[in-house]
Amino acid sequence: MQEEIIGLKNEAIAQISGVKDSAELEELRAAYLGRNGKFTLLIKKIKEVPPESRKTFGITLNESKTAIENLISDKKQEFIKSLTEKRDWFDLSMPGYKSNLGHLHPLTHVLKEVKQIFNYLGYQVADGPEIESDYYNFEALNTPKDHPARDSQMTFYVDTTGTNLKMGETVLRTQTSAMQGRVMEKIKPPFRVLAPGRNFRYEQVDASHGFEFWQIEGFVVDENIHLTDLFGTISYVLGELFGKETKIRFATTNFPFVEPGVDTYLQCTICKGKGCSFCKGTGWSEIMPAGMIHPNVLKMAKIDPAKWNGFAFAIGLSRIVNLRYQIKDLRTLTTPDMRILSQF
Amino acid sequence: MWKMTEAGLTCEATKKIGDETILDVEVTANRPDWMSIVGVAREVAAIQGVPFRLPKINDLPKRQQNFPMDYKIDYEVLERWSAVIISDVTIKPSPDWMQHRLELVGLRPINNIVDITNYVMFELGIPMHAFDYDEIRGQIMVVEKAKGGEEFTTVDELIYKLPKDSMIIRDSERIIDLCGIKGGLNSGIKAATKNILIHSTIDNPVLTRRSSIAMGLRSDASAIYERGPDKGGTVQTLKRMAGLILELAGGKIASPLTDIKKDKFEPRNLSLSFKNLKRILGIKIPETEVVQILSRLNLSPKKNALGVNCTIPTYRGDIKIEEDLAEEVARIYGYNKFPTTIPTGKVAIQKIPYYFNDSLILKIKDLLTFSGYSETKNLSLISKELIIRFGMDPDESFRITNPVSLEYEYMRTSLIPSLVSAIKINTAEHLKLFEIDKVYLKIDKKAVEKYKVAGIYLGDNFRKFKTVIDLILSKLNIENYDIEFETDKPYLHQSNAGTIKLKGVTLGEFGEINPSVLATMEIPTKVFCFEMDVETLTKSAKTKLFSPLPTNPAQIEDLTLTFPEKTRIGLVVRTIISMNQFVKSVQLNDVYNAGGVSSSAYKNNYTFRIEYQNPDKTLTNEEAEKIRNEILTTLKSKFGASIRAADS
Numbered sequence: 006m007q008e009e010i011i012g013l014k015n016e017a018i019a020q021i022s023g024v025k026d027s028a029e030l031e032e033l034r035a036a037y038l039g040r041n042g043k044f045t046l047l048i049k050k051i052k053e054v055p056p057e058s059r060k061t062f063g064i065t066l067n068e069s070k071t072a073i074e075n076l077i078s079d080k081k082q083e084f085i086k087s088l089t090e091k092r093d094w095f096d097l098s099m100p101g102y103k104s105n106l107g108h109l110h111p112l113t114h115v116l117k118e119v120k121q122i123f124n125y126l127g128y129q130v131a132d133g134p135e136i137e138s139d140y141y142n143f144e145a146l147n148t149p150k151d152h153p154a155r156d157s158q159m160t161f162y163v164d165t166t167g168t169n170l171k172m173g174e175t176v177l178r179t180q181t182s183a184m185q186g187r188v189m190e191k192i193k194p195p196f197r198v199l200a201p202g203r204n205f206r207y208e209q210v211d212a213s214h215g216f217e218f219w220q221i222e223g224f225v226v227d228e229n230i231h232l233t234d235l236f237g238t239i240s241y242v243l244g245e246l247f248g249k250e251t252k253i254r255f256a257t258t259n260f261p262f263v264e265p266g267v268d269t270y271l272q273c274t275i276c277k278g279k280g281c282s283f284c285k286g287t288g289w290s291e292i293m294p295a296g297m298i299h300p301n302v303l304k305m306a307k308i309d310p311a312k313w314n315g316f317a318f319a320i321g322l323s324r325i326v327n328l329r330y331q332i333k334d335l336r337t338l339t340t341p342d343m344r345i346l347s348q349f
Numbered sequence: 350m351w352k353m354t355e356a357g358l359t360c361e362a363t364k365k366i367g368d369e370t371i372l373d374v375e376v377t378a379n380r381p382d383w384m385s386i387v388g389v390a391r392e393v394a395a396i397q398g399v400p401f402r403l404p405k406i407n408d409l410p411k412r413q414q415n416f417p418m419d420y421k422i423d424y425e426v427l428e429r430w431s432a433v434i435i436s437d438v439t440i441k442p443s444p445d446w447m448q449h450r451l452e453l454v455g456l457r458p459i460n461n462i463v464d465i466t467n468y469v470m471f472e473l474g475i476p477m478h479a480f481d482y483d484e485i486r487g488q489i490m491v492v493e494k495a496k497g498g499e500e501f502t503t504v505d506e507l508i509y510k511l512p513k514d515s516m517i518i519r520d521s522e523r524i525i526d527l528c529g530i531k532g533g534l535n536s537g538i539k540a541a542t543k544n545i546l547i548h549s550t551i552d553n554p555v556l557t558r559r560s561s562i563a564m565g566l567r568s569d570a571s572a573i574y575e576r577g578p579d580k581g582g583t584v585q586t587l588k589r590m591a592g593l594i595l596e597l598a599g600g601k602i603a604s605p606l607t608d609i610k611k612d613k614f615e616p617r618n619l620s621l622s623f624k625n626l627k628r629i630l631g632i633k634i635p636e637t638e639v640v641q642i643l644s645r646l647n648l649s650p651k652k653n654a655l656g657v658n659c660t661i662p663t664y665r666g667d668i669k670i671e672e673d674l675a676e677e678v679a680r681i682y683g684y685n686k687f688p689t690t691i692p693t694g695k696v697a698i699q700k701i702p703y704y705f706n707d708s709l710i711l712k713i714k715d716l717l718t719f720s721g722y723s724e725t726k727n728l729s730l731i732s733k734e735l736i737i738r739f740g741m742d743p744d745e746s747f748r749i750t751n752p753v754s755l756e757y758e759y760m761r762t763s764l765i766p767s768l769v770s771a772i773k774i775n776t777a778e779h780l781k782l783f784e785i786d787k788v789y790l791k792i793d794k795k796a797v798e799k800y801k802v803a804g805i806y807l808g809d810n811f812r813k814f815k816t817v818i819d820l821i822l823s824k825l826n827i828e829n830y831d832i833e834f835e836t837d838k839p840y841l842h843q844s845n846a847g848t849i850k851l852k853g854v855t856l857g858e859f860g861e862i863n864p865s866v867l868a869t870m871e872i873p874t875k876v877f878c879f880e881m882d883v884e885t886l887t888k889s890a891k892t893k894l895f896s897p898l899p900t901n902p903a904q905i906e907d908l909t910l911t912f913p914e915k916t917r918i919g920l921v922v923r924t925i926i927s928m929n930q931f932v933k934s935v936q937l938n939d940v941y942n943a944g945g946v947s948s949s950a951y952k953n954n955y956t957f958r959i960e961y962q963n964p965d966k967t968l969t970n971e972e973a974e975k976i977r978n979e980i981l982t983t984l985k986s987k988f989g990a991s992i993r994a995a996d997s
Contacts, residue, residue, distance in 0.1 A: 107718035107781060110726050117711070127696035132705035135729070136747065136760075136789060136796040151555040153378040153575050164748040169794040177749070184703065191702040195694045198701055203729065203787075207753060216753050217728050227694035231631025232679060237689035255684035257357030257676070259377035265629075265676035266357075267684065287361060297629060300672060314629070341725035341771035341782060 007065055013043055014069035021076050027084045034077050044070050111349045112219060112338060115246075115326050116201055119221055122245045126238070128197040128223060133187050135203055136163055137178040138171075145186030146262035147301040154261050159207035161216075177205035181222035182262060182319060185298070188224075189306035194313045195227035201322065212334045219322040224298065226308065226315035232265060235295055235316040239269055243293070246325065247274065254289070263296025263317060274328050283333060290328060292321050356396045356680045358383060369453060379667040381576035385474025388664070395645040396681060404472065406589045409433065414603040416482060418546065419489040425553065426492050426516040426528060428611040431583035432548035434482055434604035435594055438462065440540050443597060456569075461598045462538045462545060465590055467569075474664070475549050475578045475586045476570035478526065482544035484536045487521025492528065494556070499524060503531040503566075515560035516552060529557035529574040530566055544603065547590055549583040580614040581663025614663055621674040622656035629675040631690060634682055642681045643674070709825075709887050710785055713802055716824055720817040722781040722804055727767035729787065730757035738869055739766045740839025747789050747796065760789040764803035765840060765878055769862060772807060772872050780807040785883065800883035805862075807876055814877040818849075818859055821881075825890035827851060832919060840866050841878075849881070851889050857881025896964075903933055903962035904973050908980070909954050909993040916988050918955060925957065928983060929976050931968060933960040954993050 017037050024030045037043050047066065054062045120130060139150075148154050158179040165172045184200035200222040208214045225234075236255060243253050251272060258268035271292050273284035280286040295318030300310035323338060330349075332338070337345055350372075353360040359375035374389060382388040387403065394401035416434045442448070443464040451458050454471055458464050466477040497513030501524050509527075511517065516528035525536035529552035538545065557574040561567050587606065594600060621643075627633050640657060643650035648668075649660040661668045668674060679687075714724065730752065733743045736759055747760040761767065764784045771782055783804035790797045802821075806814040822830065830851045836858045838846070846860020859879035867876060912921070918937065925935045939956040959980070961973045968976075984990035 105721040107721045107723040107783075109714060109718055110724040112726055113714065113724060126691070129697075129701050130705050130707070131701055131703035133703050134796065134798055135787065136798065151558055153554075153558065156378075161752070162750045163796075164750050167744070167794070168791060168796065170796060175796075188702055192699075196697050196701055197692075200703075205730075207751065209753065216757065217730065225692055227692060229628060230692055230694075231690065232629060233631030233687055233690040234692045236684070236687050237691045240689045241691065254355070256355045256359070257680040257684065258359075259357065259379045261378075264670075264672040265679050297672065300670065339726055339728050341727060341768070341774065343723060343775050343777055343780065343782075346723045346725065346782075 007062070010047065010062070010065050010069050013037075013047065014072060017043075017073045018076060021073070021080055024080060027081065030077065030080055030084070037073060038070070038077075044073065108346050108349050110338075110346065111326050111330060111332075112322065114349060115329060116219075116221070116322060118246065119201075119242075119320065119322070119325075120199065122242055123197075123199045123223065126197065126241075128199040128225075131184055131188055131198050131200045132202065133184045133200065135178050135205070136170075137176055137183050139174045139176055141183045141186045142176055142178055142180070145190075145302065145305050146180075146182055147299050147305075148261040152261060161205050161207055178202070179204055179206050180319065181220045182317065184222055185224055185262070185302060185317060186306060189226065189303070189308060194308060194315070195225075197223075197225045199223050210336065212336070215323075215335045215339070217339065218335070221320040221322050222317070223320070224315060224317035226298065226303070226313050228313060230297070230315045232267075232297060232316075235267060235297065235318070238316070239267075239293060239295060239318060242320075243269070243271060246329070247271065252278065258294060258296075260294060260296065262299050262302050264299045266296040267294070267318075269293035269295065269318075271328070275331055283331070290324070292324055292328070294319055352396055353393065355684060356392070358389065358392050358396075366453060371453060376576075378576060381573060381578050381666070382474055382664040384573050384576070384578075385470075386472050388474050391647065395647070398641075398645055401647075404589065406585055407592050409588055409591055409602055409606055410595070412603065412605060413601040415605075416544065416603040417488050418482075418485070418604065418607075420607065420609060421489070421491040421493075422609050423493050424611045426494060426556065427550045427552045429551040429580055429583050429614065430492070430548060430607070430609040431550070431587045432546060432604075432607045433587060433591055433602065434544065434546045435591060435600045436482075436544045436603035438543065438545055438594060438598040438600035440538060440542055440598065443468075447597075460538060460540070462542070462594065465593045465597065466547070469586060469590045469593065470569065470573070473582065473586045473589060474573065475551075475582050476529075476573055477547060477549050477586060477590050478532050478570075479538055480525065480532075480536045480546045480548075481538055481542045482546045483542075485520045485525065485546065486523070489521050490525075491519045493517060493519065495524075501527055502534045503527065504534050504537045505531065506534055509564055509566070512560055512563040514556055515564070516556050527560075528552050530561055530564075530568055530571045545594075545600075547587065547594070549586045549590070551578060551580050551583060577666055579664035580610075580612075580666070581616070584608055616660045616662050618658060619661050619668060619671070619674060620656055620658045621671050621678075624655070625671055626656070626675050626678060629672060630679055630687070632687060634678060638682070639678055642678050646677055646681065648674075648677070709890065710800065710802075710883060712824070713821055713883075713886075714783075714785060716821055717783045717802075717804065717817065720781075720820060722783040722817065725768065725771060725782050725784050726786065727764070727771070727784060728757065729760055729789070731759055731761050731766060732756045733759055735766050735770070736762075739763075739769075739866055740863070745791060747791065762788050762790055763838075763880060764788060764801050765805070765862075765880055768803060768805045768878065769866070769870070769872070769876060772805070772876065773870060778807070780805070801857075801880050802883055802886070803878065803880040805876055805878045807874055809875055811877070815859075818879055821886075822849075822856075825886060826893045827856070827886070827889050827891070829923070830856065832917075836860065839863070854885060854889070855882070856885050856889065899962055899964040901963070901967040903960045904968055905958060905960050906973075906977070907938065907956050907958050908977070909939075909956045910984065910990045911952075911954055911993055913989045914952075916990075921955075921984065921988055921990070922957070924983065924987065925959065925980055928980055931961050931963050931972075931976060932980075933962040935959050 020033055160179055161177040163175040165175050181200050181202045188198050203219055205217055208216050254270050256268045258266045260266050269292055270289040272278045273288050273290055275281055275283045278288040280288045284290055298315045298317050303310045350360045360372050362373040364371040376383045391401050414436055422430050440460050443461040447464055447468055448458040456467050462479045466479050470476050495511045495515045495517045499511045501511050502508050517524045518526035525533045552574045554575050554577045557571050561571045640650045640652050643659055650657040736743045746762050749758055752758040768782055785802045787798045788801050830849055833848045836846045836848045838858050840863050842861040842863050848858050849856040857880050862876040862878055922935050926932055936958045938958045941954040961968055961976055
């Protein structure tokens with residue numbers, strides 16, 4: 006019996022000494038000391054040992070077992086130590102593999118940002134039709150037929166043959182402001198609305214003009230809305246988009262659907278106001294027409310202007326994207342070239 | 350220049366010519382009074398708070414003769430007619446100072462009379478015209494609307510066919526003037542003209558605009574008339590013109606001053622309350638300053654306890670309501686002096702009409718970009734040619750009657766054509782593009798705009814392409830959808846494309862683009878595509894509830910099977926999962942092409958990795974075996990499957 010124990014111990018020692026890694030070590034540990042391990046089974050054989058030899062048997066067994074355990078533990082330490090030792094030089098500068106992520110469009114990036122800013126201010130997002138009626142696109146915005154203001158927004162007309170739409174009255178939306186009439190006639194104030202969308206205007210295409218472009222309309226109607234609220238909202242939003250240090254200034258302008266009318270100028274992000282080719286030498290970029298909603302617009306939506314008033318603004322999303330990334334040509338945004346898309 | 354722009358009279362450029370500075374100003378539609386030197390000067394004076402001086406205009410000297418003339422005025426054509434006849438004028442060039450000034454504003458000097466009409470128009474802002482009195486046959490001027498089709502020769506010697514409702518003046522024999530736009534050659538001032546009739550009128554802006562657009566003819570006068578010049582200023586303008594004529598061309602007043610008008614056209618009253626001013630602006634501007642500003646603007650404010658009562662001159666037709674006065678105060682005070690505030694009202698939680706939640710769209714965009722697809726934004730307007738190229742009927746698309754060009758004449762009914770076209774401008778071998786945006790459909794005689802999510806995949810590997818469709822549907826927890834092996838889309842391959850349906854509702858189509866379409870575009874590679882309807886996806890999307898973690902491990906096993914030709918493996922996978930509640934998951938792990946075997950043998954080996962699990966207790970080997978046998982039996986009877994033959 007004793008020989009068996011010693012023999013097993015030596016066998017174990019020989020095996021363990023020759024072990025190459027911790028996985029092999031673990032295998033051997035299980036083989037000798039595990040549930041069905043050789044030493045464990047040997048312990049069970051103590052019944053076969055004559056009672057007078059049992060004590061010696063037990064001592065030898067325990068000593069051997071301990072010796073094996075210690076050897077295993079030492080070996081383990083040895084492995085850990087060797088793992089942490091200094092190794093041959095390894096090139097940490099080696100590049101990883103190229104990731105194959107796709108890219109979101111810059112309009113999507115910026116629109117997400119804008120929506121987040123307005124979400125903070127309590128606005129809800131609305132989406133409406135691009136094939137619009139002359140009524141919502143102009144008349145509900147206090148711009149009757151033959152009004153010269155229509156000249157600045159040359160309109161595309163839709164061929165309505167075969168539909169119930171009215172010829173001559175069905176247009177492609179020229180401004181997201183068309184959403185004002187649509188929303189206001191269906192809901193009572195107070196409300197804060199953000200309506201991003203695509204607009205169409207008859208323009209010959211060149212680097213700074215396109216016939217499809219994106220705007221984000223916003224309007225607020227409540228009791229006691231002030232011009233200062235409009236200035237404050239615009240300043241806050243542009244500050245978030247372009248940084249608090251970016252200068253903006255306001256000027257008076259005229260649209261039939263706002264009074265007072267406001268235009269917002271943003272200092273050119275490239276030349277910082279000195280004048281460059283990007284801002285056509287003026288140092289400033291017009292980006293946000295706005296104003297207090299004209300009482301006629303409210304009246305047409307059956308909202309009483311004596312009790313409620315509000316402001317509205319239109320952010321030129323395409324232009325903001327161009328300013329943000331310094332894209333000089335408007336056509337870049339609608340060109341599906343991976344050399345462009347992969348930059349965002 | 351900035352102060353002018355800030356107050357609304359946008360001035361962004363100036364030019365120096367000699368010792369004169371030319372200002373380039375932008376006149377907004379509401380301020381026709383700015384279309385004159387006096388108007389701009391008055392505005393600048395108000396902005397800067399400096400006094401303003403009108404040119405001295407004398408009354409007409411006493412009439413020395415009485416040349417007859419009859420008038421018949423249609424008020425629908427013009428609302429005011431102020432005229433006088435001057436005899437014995439001498440036609441010669443106007444003096445240098447006048448010619449120079451006209452040239453500076455871009456006008457060509459002609460003779461003293463014509464030059465004076467232009468000069469006064471630019472100076473005071475109301476168009477004037479001079480007629481050769483002796484050419485007005487029958488001494489009668491009838492103002493009326495044209496029937497349409499009449500021929501007319503302008504002073505520029507161009508012949509036009511007049512549109513219906515253009516505004517004309519007839520004498521007893523012929524048309525002598527196209528009101529609001531251009532004078533007639535027949536009644537114009539010539540070198541030998543001796544007697545003239547000058548008039549200042551207020552022509553109908555709508556009719557002027559319509560005729561001008563219909564004829565494609567604009568003039569400085571028509572531009573002013575479209576906006577509506579000062580109805581109360583015709584007489585002063587006439588006096589100014591007469592004064593200059595007598596000075597520079599000689600002559601005698603030969604008729605009384607005729608002034609035929611529809612209304613009195615006098616200044617009117619408008620009040621602005623301080624309370625409302627504060628409400629609109631958000632700040633309290635000191636009352637004295639309010640009065641000062643309105644006074645500088647020539648609005649004659651009279652202060653009372655509640656506000657100011659203004660007298661609005663006739664040249665400010667744009668000031669109609671209190672808000673207009675509020676803007677006057679604010680813009681002269683200076684927008685950039687205002688403090689900034691944020692609205693203080695409640696945030697409304699009731700959903701607005703047209704409410705749009707784009708969180709699902711953003712989720713799908715992220716899934717697509719993570720799968721290597723890049724987002725494009727293509728134009729909504731496409732050509733008829735592109736529609737036909739993709740096998741569709743242009744009549745099903747909305748057409749624009751006045752497109753910028755034939756390349757952009759129709760509204761797209763699918764995102765696929767533009768995405769496929771994008772292949773031509775890219776060089777990448779494995780191009781993956783997507784777009785999520787609107788298409789425009791004619792449904793039930795109405796315009797219906799729908800958001801679609803579409804993608805194209807340039808490459809050969811169908812399973813790699815299909816991955817993203819499976820991903821999107823699985824992330825939306827859309828399960829148990831059917832794939833029909835046919836589609837109604839003419840641009841998809843008849844054998845390699847299908848429709849995804851959920852309980853009979855179409856989610857979208859996918860498959861290979863018809864190679865004949867690609868051939869017309871000289872695209873040699875295979876292109877896969879998909880297009881799904883966002884609204885339908887949104888309605889079909891579900892939330893999946895959490896499955897508590899089982900306490901016992903699952904049993905995993907691989908089953909390799911072969912099937913007869915034309916077996917739908919997608920259906921096999923679905924069948925296995927739905928077989929038994931303890932089948933936790935099934936994945937097609939491997940497809941091995943055994944190949945090289947005789948023609949009657951099955952060609953592919955499909956290895957399915959199946960997980961069996963009972964969440965409540967560990968499955969015994971016997972229980973798992975029972976389920977496996979169930980699976981094998983069903984697959985055999987339903988699909989003709991058999992276990993892969995041992996290699997022999």
